[in-house]
Amino acid sequence: MGEKFQHILFTIFLCFLSSHAQNLQTYIVQLHPEGLSRSSFTSRFHWHLSLLEKTVSSEDDLSSRFMYSYSSAIEGFAAQLSPLEAEALKKSQQVLAVRPDRRLEIQTTYSYKFLGLSPTREGGAWMKSRFGRGAIIGVLDTGIWPESSSFDDRGMDPIPRKWKGFCQEGRDFSTSNCNRKIIGARYFSKGHRVASLVSSPSTLVEYVSARDSHGHGTHTASTAGGAPVPMANVLGYGAGEARGMAPGAHIAVYKVCWYSGCYSSDILAAIDAAIQDGVDVLSLSLGGFPVPLYEDIIAIGSFRAMQHGISVICAAGNNGPIQNSVANEAPWITTVGASTLDRRFPAVVRLGNWKFLYGESMYPGIGSPAAEKELGIVYFEGGNKGSGFCLRGSLPVVKVKGKLVVCDRGINGRAEKGQIVKEAGGAGMILANTELNLEEDSVDVHVLPATLIGSEESYQLKSYINLTRSPKARIFFGGTVIGKSRAPAVAQFSSRGPSFSDPSILKPDMIAPGVNIIAAWPQNLGPSALPEDPRRVNFTVMSGTSMACPHVSGLAALIHSAHQKWTPAAIKSALITTADITDHQGKPIMDGDKPASLFSIGGGHVNPERAIDPGLVYDIQPNEHLIHLCFLGYSRSDIFSITHKNVSCHEILHKNKGFSLNYPSFSVIFRPGAIRKMFKRRVTNVGSANSIYSLEVTAPEGVSMRVKPRRLIFKQPNQTLSYKVWFISKKRMNMESTRFSQGYLTWVNHRSISSTVRSPIAVTWDTRK
Numbered sequence: 001m002g003e004k005f006q007h008i009l010f011t012i013f014l015c016f017l018s019s020h021a022q023n024l025q026t027y028i029v030q031l032h033p034e035g036l037s038r039s040s041f042t043s044r045f046h047w048h049l050s051l052l053e054k055t056v057s058s059e060d061d062l063s064s065r066f067m068y069s070y071s072s073a074i075e076g077f078a079a080q081l082s083p084l085e086a087e088a089l090k091k092s093q094q095v096l097a098v099r100p101d102r103r104l105e106i107q108t109t110y111s112y113k114f115l116g117l118s119p120t121r122e123g124g125a126w127m128k129s130r131f132g133r134g135a136i137i138g139v140l141d142t143g144i145w146p147e148s149s150s151f152d153d154r155g156m157d158p159i160p161r162k163w164k165g166f167c168q169e170g171r172d173f174s175t176s177n178c179n180r181k182i183i184g185a186r187y188f189s190k191g192h193r194v195a196s197l198v199s200s201p202s203t204l205v206e207y208v209s210a211r212d213s214h215g216h217g218t219h220t221a222s223t224a225g226g227a228p229v230p231m232a233n234v235l236g237y238g239a240g241e242a243r244g245m246a247p248g249a250h251i252a253v254y255k256v257c258w259y260s261g262c263y264s265s266d267i268l269a270a271i272d273a274a275i276q277d278g279v280d281v282l283s284l285s286l287g288g289f290p291v292p293l294y295e296d297i298i299a300i301g302s303f304r305a306m307q308h309g310i311s312v313i314c315a316a317g318n319n320g321p322i323q324n325s326v327a328n329e330a331p332w333i334t335t336v337g338a339s340t341l342d343r344r345f346p347a348v349v350r351l352g353n354w355k356f357l358y359g360e361s362m363y364p365g366i367g368s369p370a371a372e373k374e375l376g377i378v379y380f381e382g383g384n385k386g387s388g389f390c391l392r393g394s395l396p397v398v399k400v401k402g403k404l405v406v407c408d409r410g411i412n413g414r415a416e417k418g419q420i421v422k423e424a425g426g427a428g429m430i431l432a433n434t435e436l437n438l439e440e441d442s443v444d445v446h447v448l449p450a451t452l453i454g455s456e457e458s459y460q461l462k463s464y465i466n467l468t469r470s471p472k473a474r475i476f477f478g479g480t481v482i483g484k485s486r487a488p489a490v491a492q493f494s495s496r497g498p499s500f501s502d503p504s505i506l507k508p509d510m511i512a513p514g515v516n517i518i519a520a521w522p523q524n525l526g527p528s529a530l531p532e533d534p535r536r537v538n539f540t541v542m543s544g545t546s547m548a549c550p551h552v553s554g555l556a557a558l559i560h561s562a563h564q565k566w567t568p569a570a571i572k573s574a575l576i577t578t579a580d581i582t583d584h585q586g587k588p589i590m591d592g593d594k595p596a597s598l599f600s601i602g603g604g605h606v607n608p609e610r611a612i613d614p615g616l617v618y619d620i621q622p623n624e625h626l627i628h629l630c631f632l633g634y635s636r637s638d639i640f641s642i643t644h645k646n647v648s649c650h651e652i653l654h655k656n657k658g659f660s661l662n663y664p665s666f667s668v669i670f671r672p673g674a675i676r677k678m679f680k681r682r683v684t685n686v687g688s689a690n691s692i693y694s695l696e697v698t699a700p701e702g703v704s705m706r707v708k709p710r711r712l713i714f715k716q717p718n719q720t721l722s723y724k725v726w727f728i729s730k731k732r733m734n735m736e737s738t739r740f741s742q743g744y745l746t747w748v749n750h751r752s753i754s755s756t757v758r759s760p761i762a763v764t765w766d767t768r769k
Ligand SMILES: *[C@@H]1O[C@H](CO)[C@@H](O)[C@H](O)[C@H]1NC(C)=O
Pocket: 459, 462, 463, 466
């Protein structure tokens, strides 16, 4: 949470500064989609410019105010405006909405970790999809390090003929940095530059090009579509072959995230470009806190992308375990939470009293006596300069020298704390989780011997320090251990549902590996991502829903390659209905010490081997989303700005009584007086002719269910059949009773082991009036 706290501070700081700098800030102006044809302008650009011209006082140089012209993701433009000018523009007939630029973030925890490799998925799915050949994954992130072996194009197919994108030159990036793996690379920085002009004249080195100076984009792109690289490792840890999820897929890079964050004006420009360029999948490991869909530029841009048949895959956010924190939750987006792998990097603390505290770390000094020596411990609890958190300049050098320093998690980055302890003369560090982090154990490649312990262990450590005259401890590094622990489990930080803006859709949709993921890394950055870190690596470890998202982007590319005609909704359905709800021991997926709720795992943990051949899919046509938005109670103008369709919800609601979006999961909400809910669903046979499915139901506690029919007999491939399901609440609703319950509705084809089509059911009793 500390890491988040810092984000908030930073955001407030930016707002404060920008309000002082001549009052100009970036606004995204959305126009009527038919405005151009109705106007007398021959080019979109001139039309957009003319609208700006009418608004801005004449002394100003228009071209410096104008930022982007959008045509595919929305019709409109981005410009620097004063609040008064923005108000004036809103009044124009041609203007649908004027939205201030919004700062979003990449979805990784702030310290950068080393990791083992991405899990390899051998077998049928890769064969059937030809490793994702022909598919194009667009990655919106911090750019790419093109020289990484993960982006080698040996054995790659030629660039698909439909591709219209290009390789944009810039600082240390030329067209020769693109190849048959990286087929496009562009950067979008105008929104970022406007915002950072007012915040700080940046002294940070940043490539004004698609080259990655941060590492995050290289990591995510290689997770989605990286080529196989033998003998990858992070300073000896997690050694093995690194592979992206779709090693045969092409990658298109859209750099939208810079040191100051990722601005919605830049993101929208990238989505706009990606639609025109011809990507098949868009991977967005970025986001913010949930906002209504009509305020959400990612939701709006991805609606248009979805209409073009592009699967948009987004990180759910790192604001867990807080309820309602899931972001990027539009029903046309695939929203991915994070889970753990069964790989551990034990680094156990032995206290002076011979009590052992379990911790994890990737510090590479295994076996070196300096790294594994008993040392005195110091902890500056409640220090007034933030010394408990080991903030820069807070540690008293005299007391720290040669000691193991305890640092609480929060506020500054984990790896940065290690650097600060090292600079103060400390010999080692124990990072202590607080109650906010519980036992979550994202590892780092620290610059000094260090380990991370859970909150339970932290309590024991601090009690020992309190009660001991000269406390001591020693860290034992245990290398890489695979298969000993239960996995997957939900990552503590993974954002949770129910969805804030649309509780009628279960979000997140699924979970995928997002803790301690090893993937490619810029060759001029240390594995901790700290500027002071002189070590050089080709791979490092990171954690976050940012890492989970590109796993699913790669899998979506595989499914797209295997089934070229499938819609984004069908691809998402395949991923949700085939996901695993048990861990590798066959027991329920855990979230901390409790079985995970559907609001943390959605359909469950992705299972590529099954998703490639799901048997049945729940498909959705783009227009069905209109009806759904009417059911959400959105206004005509809000719906118009998302969908560009002018609808009368009054009529639609009248014509579509009992409508529900054909989503592959169910979110049932009972309110006082409404204890019976009916849902209609359609399933399309994507398996063989003459497939017979029978029903299996696990009714949620407190609910009885009725389904009609109970058998689905498909004569043809591609045949669609419907069913209805009724949910009847058996509970008396009062403020004290449990508010949630969950179950499953599953169609099983007994003749084919792989065809089990499972829909999760989340039930909420909403006692609010
Ligand atoms: C350690 O002692 C301090 C001050 O006496 C107290 O506030 C704190 O709660 C103690 N911590 C533990 C873990 O016992």
